[in-house]
Amino acid sequence: MRSGATFAERVALACLARDVPESSLESRRRAAEEVVQSLTALPDSTRAGVGVAGVLARGVVGRSSGDRLVSRLDAAPLPGVGEYLKLVRSLALVAWFEDAGS
Amino acid sequence: MSSYDVVVVGSGPGGSVTARECARAGLRVLVVEEGERVEPGAVPAYSLEQMRRQYRNQGLTVALGRPPIAYTEAACAGGGSEVNSGLYHRPSAELLDAWSREHAVEALTLPDVEPWLGTVEDRLQVQGRAGELPPASAALARGAERLGWAGLDVPRWAVPGPGHPEKQTMTRTYLADALEAGAELACGSRVDRLDVHDGRVRGVVVAGRTVTSERVVVAAGAVQSPALLQRSGVPVSGRGLAVHPTVKVVAEFAEDVNDPADLATYQVKEFAPALTLGGSASRPSLIALALSERGWSVAGEPREAWRRQQVYYAAIRSRGRGRVRSVPGFRDPVVTYRLTREDLALLRSGLARLMHLLLAAGATRLLPSYAGAMTVTTNADVAPAAAAMTRSRAALMSVHLTGTLPLGERRGGVVDSWGRVRDVTNLWVNDASLLPDAPGINPQGTLMAIAHRNVDRLLRGDG
Ligand SMILES: Cc1cc2nc3c(=O)[nH]c(=O)nc-3n(C[C@H](O)[C@H](O)[C@H](O)COP(=O)(O)OP(=O)(O)OC[C@H]3O[C@@H](n4cnc5c(N)ncnc54)[C@H](O)[C@@H]3O)c2cc1C
Numbered sequence: 306m307r308s309g310a311t312f313a314e315r316v317a318l319a320c321l322a323r324d325v326p327e328s329s330l331e332s333r334r335r336a337a338e339e340v341v342q343s344l345t346a347l348p349d350s351t352r353a354g355v356g357v358a359g360v361l362a363r364g365v366v367g368r369s370s371g372d373r374l375v376s377r378l379d380a381a382p383l384p385g386v387g388e389y390l391k392l393v394r395s396l397a398l399v400a401w402f403e404d405a406g407s
Numbered sequence: 408m409s410s411y412d413v414v415v416v417g418s419g420p421g422g423s424v425t426a427r428e429c430a431r432a433g434l435r436v437l438v439v440e441e442g443e444r445v446e447p448g449a450v451p452a453y454s455l456e457q458m459r460r461q462y463r464n465q466g467l468t469v470a471l472g473r474p475p476i477a478y479t480e481a482a483c484a485g486g487g488s489e490v491n492s493g494l495y496h497r498p499s500a501e502l503l504d505a506w507s508r509e510h511a512v513e514a515l516t517l518p519d520v521e522p523w524l525g526t527v528e529d530r531l532q533v534q535g536r537a538g539e540l541p542p543a544s545a546a547l548a549r550g551a552e553r554l555g556w557a558g559l560d561v562p563r564w565a566v567p568g569p570g571h572p573e574k575q576t577m578t579r580t581y582l583a584d585a586l587e588a589g590a591e592l593a594c595g596s597r598v599d600r601l602d603v604h605d606g607r608v609r610g611v612v613v614a615g616r617t618v619t620s621e622r623v624v625v626a627a628g629a630v631q632s633p634a635l636l637q638r639s640g641v642p643v644s645g646r647g648l649a650v651h652p653t654v655k656v657v658a659e660f661a662e663d664v665n666d667p668a669d670l671a672t673y674q675v676k677e678f679a680p681a682l683t684l685g686g687s688a689s690r691p692s693l694i695a696l697a698l699s700e701r702g703w704s705v706a707g708e709p710r711e712a713w714r715r716q717q718v719y720y721a722a723i724r725s726r727g728r729g730r731v732r733s734v735p736g737f738r739d740p741v742v743t744y745r746l747t748r749e750d751l752a753l754l755r756s757g758l759a760r761l762m763h764l765l766l767a768a769g770a771t772r773l774l775p776s777y778a779g780a781m782t783v784t785t786n787a788d789v790a791p792a793a794a795a796m797t798r799s800r801a802a803l804m805s806v807h808l809t810g811t812l813p814l815g816e817r818r819g820g821v822v823d824s825w826g827r828v829r830d831v832t833n834l835w836v837n838d839a840s841l842l843p844d845a846p847g848i849n850p851q852g853t854l855m856a857i858a859h860r861n862v863d864r865l866l867r868g869d870g
Contacts, residue, residue: 324695324705339455346465348739391699398699402692403455 312363313341316390317397319374324394325401332405339400340393355392358385411437414611414620416598416635419486420851421838422626423581424858429624430588432866437618438582438590439611441597442483447576452490452668453688461490463631470729470744476652477804478742480628484594485577487628488851491806492670492688493563493574495533496848497524498856502680510815510843513824514860523856523863530584531564531575533852536672542664543671543686543717550768556677558684561849563672571669598627601639601834608834622865626838626858629808630731633840634740636812636821637733641831643821648729648742649810649845652750652803653722654758654777654796655687657697658770663714665689671717675764680724680847682757684764687718694718697776700802704774718776719765721757722805724847725750731811751798759793777802807850812836813843814857826861837861 317337321328347355365381366374378390412434415422422438430436443460450457458466463482470476481487500517507515527533540548540560551558564580565572573579586592593613602609602617610619625632629648636643671686678684687693691713698705729744762773762783773783775792778800783792812821821828826841828834839854841861846853 323703324699326706327710343465343467346459347467348464349737350734350739350741351467351469395696395699398695398705399455399692402690402695 312359313344313393314338315370316362316374316378316393319371320390320394320397321401322371323375324398328401328405332401335404336397336401339404340396343396343400354385355389358389362386362389409618411435411618411620413437413622413624414439414618415624415626416611417486417625417627417631417838418484418577418582418592419481419626419628419838420488420577420581420855421858422486422624423488423577423585424855425624425626425837425862426585426590427581427588428859428862428866430585430590436585436590437620438585438592439596439598439613439618440484440592440594442481442594444484444578444592444594445489447489447574447579453690453693455692457490464739468742470648470650470742472729472744472746473798474746474801474803476650476744476746478650478808479806480630480808484592485582488574488577491851492672492849493565493572494561494672494674494849495528495531495564495852496561498846498848498853499680502846506843510813510820511817512815512843515814515824515857520856520860523859524852526859527852527855530580532566533562533564534566535562536560537567540673541666541669541671542662543666543689544673546658546660546664546717546768546770547671547673547675547684547686547719547764550764550766551675551677553767554764556675556764558673558675558677560673598635599638601625601635601641603639603641603831603834606830606832608831622833622835624835624837624862624865626836628838629811629840630740630742632836632838633731633811634733636828637740641821641828641834643812645731645733645740645811646728647810647813648731648744648808650725650729650744650805651683651722651807651845651847652725652727652746652754653720653805654754654775654801654803655697655718655720656758656761656765656776657694657716657718657774658765659712659716659772659774660770661715664717665714667691671719678757678760681753682760683722683847684757684761685720685722687720689713689716689718698774700776700778701774701780702778719761721754721761723750723753723757724845728810746798746803751801754801754803755793755796758796759789762789762792807845809839809842809845809850812840814841815843825864827865835861835865
């Protein structure tokens with residue numbers, strides 16, 4: 306769970322750096338932590354699917370981070386990886402805007 | 408918790424009507440509710456905090472399919488009434504006649520249901536707005552007027568409050584009445600299954616313990632009710648899930664329109680019941696979410712632009728249907744939905760009509776919420792922008808869930824015309840599952856009137 310959580314945070318941080326580049330790293334970190342919390346609330350069948358997609362996504366991005374990580378996930382042809390990116394990004398955006406963005 | 412005359416599973420609108428009427432009739436009533444009790448107004452409307460405390464799975468539920476449809480269910484004392492927009496419609500005579508005919512439902516014409524609609528309207532203080540329309544609603548009204556389209560500011564179960572109107576939720580009305588009449592409410596308690604033996608239900612199982620009851624009424628909502636029956640061994644296919652698939656557009660105006668704590672209550676009904684155009688919750692986070700569906704354009708939006716932006720929707724009556732399946736070993740059911748080709752075509756035409764409406768209303772820029780959508784600034788952009796919403800690009804959602812346990816006398820139906828489960832003598836369903844189809848209007852008023860009608864029958868002993 307812990308390593309999965311870390312990967313979701315990495316993806317969330319990379320998405321927020323692209324979506325709200327003017328934001329502080331601290332606010333992005335807080336939002337990324339919220340993402341991890343939200344992922345645990347998914348219905349269990351969805352959570353299982355997201356877990357698998359997360360493993361695939363990790364394989365796609367390797368050690369890359371930031372914009373490169375996002376671009377790789379965005380372009381990945383593997384099923385589920387695009388949905389994983391979309392889910393983490395939307396959770397991160399909502400968390401960031403609720404916390405810091407209004 | 409010990410032994411009761413009636414156990415009601417779920418405290419949403421269906422469950423609260425049932426509990427109130429049974430308690431007022433002098434029965435010992437227990438309402439078992441999985442969610443927590445949150446006082447109305449204690450958390451900001453449409454916020455992340457509300458999602459966390461009052462929605463099932465924090466609102467992150469989705470019906471799988473092509474495209475998937477995101478849907479939300481409340482999970483709190485009062486159910487959906489605590490989080491919803493409070494928009495009230497009476498069902499039309501045509502709708503009720505069609506349901507009666509197609510599902511062989513007894514006594515479901517408008518004259519049958521009308522007295523109960525009146526009871527609901529009185530208790531919930533359903534009323535129209537006094538005074539001017541707020542900007543987000545006024546925009547819809549202006550657009551409709553310019554195009555000569557019919558529309559209305561929809562009445563609500565809300566009374567004027569110090570700031571925003573105070574919605575007359577179940578915890579403020581029916582559930583409060585039930586408790587006053589002696590019903591007990593157990594929040595934070597999930598019914599894992601019903602204890603069914605030899606065609607009778609003996610009670611409900613909560614955390615491994617059985618609470619016994621003479622009768623059980625399941626009112627857990629259109630997804631959870633069939634799932635609970637399935638977990639309890641009652642033969643239920645879970646097919647028939649009917650929703651209003653909805654597509655969204657972010658509209659930008661020259662002036663401020665956004666009230667993050669409320670939404671546009673005006674609806675355009677020119678193409679009803681097939682299509683309804685209206686306004687959605689538009690907190691900055693929800694605008695960002697709608698924009699994120701389009702691609703990586705959120706970064707380009709000026710941070711204060713949300714004040715001039717508002718999310719609007721086109722919602723359709725769908726021919727497609729979904730299914731709820733409880734899977735052994737999983738706590739949550741798996742939900743699927745098949746959108747038909749006609750549904751997709753109707754959604755596209757709904758999106759186009761919505762964009763024409765918003766341009767007529769004076770919007771300077773429209774940002775349809777689907778993958779890769781172009782920005783629309785003139786009427787000439789509308790057709791290509793709507794046509795480009797394919798199955799794989801669409802981002803759909805729904806908050807109206809119905810149809811999984813339709814009432815009626817049709818062969819093979821799980822419940823009869825009054826919500827009684829055919830194979831289990833003392834078991835009833837009384838919630839949105841019973842509506843045979845998504846009605847093309849906001850459904851809570853209709854389901855509450857039907858719930859009244861059913862519990863009246865149950866109490867008269869004819870059920
Ligand atoms: C965001 C939103 C906006 C909406 N806006 C409107 C509107 O403006 N007008 C309108 O008419 N309708 C609206 N609706 C729809 C309306 O809220 C629903 O149709 C209505 O709440 C359905 O009532 P119900 O009794 O069938 O179920 P619900 O309201 O879903 O209540 C079911 C309750 O049962 C509980 N439950 C489920 N399973 C169990 C279990 N196993 N054990 C114990 N408890 C359980 C749940 O926690 C829940 O509280 C909206 C819905 C949403 C989500």
